[in-house]
Amino acid sequence: GVRARAPRLYLEELAPILAPVVREVFGYRERLTFDRALYSMVTTPPGRLSLAQRIPHIDGVEEGMIAILHYLSPQDRGGTGFYRHISTGFETVDATRHGPYLEALQADFARHGEPAAGYIEGDTAFFPGSRISLRRTIARSSTAAACCIAPRSPATRPCPPMCARGD
Structure with a gap:
């Protein structure tokens, strides 16, 4: 996809709104x-996704880190879903779980093959999904999550003639 840094003003406006919620929910x-704060656009066609883009991910293993996602499009083009890794039972992957998680994931791929090219839609062979698609999310960075891309979003449609698309 395409990424760009969010302006500092966005963070300055957001911090006073989020701080009370983060303190109450996460005990900070x-x-x-x-x-960091990034704008991201989903533009990669499903058939060109890397392996890392075809499975749920974690944003970090550091204690105290949270991820905040805010979908800005007025149309419903998807959201964030949360997942549990079947082989380990992990919904979160902190520093102590990171090594065992990666080993189990490699064993899954060796046993069953890598996931087919495409965006995650609901359950996968290795991760049953939460079936929740949230457009505004605050979660621990160690939580297994994935973007749930709506089937009619720009990245899932064929590119019309004379169209430019960034990857």
Whole structure:
């Protein structure tokens, strides 16, 4: 897809709104700081996705990190779903689970093959999905998640003639 840094003003406006929620839900007592903020556009056709884009991911294993996702499109083009890795039973992957998780995932691929090219839609062979598609999400960065891309989003449609698309 295409990524760009979000303007600092976006973070400055968002911080006072999110801080009370993060403190209440996650029990944080320190000042809320942002590691990075990115705008992302889904533009990669399903058949060109890398393996990492075809399975749920974690944003980080560091303790105290959270991921905030905010879908800006007025149309419903998908959202975020949460997953559990079948072989390990993990819904979160922190630093102590990271090694065993990667080993189990490699064993899954060796046993069953890699997932077919395409965006994640509901359950997969290795990850039953939450069947939740949220357009605004705050979760621990160690939570297994994936973008649930709507079937009619631009990345899932053939590109018309004279159309440019970034990857």
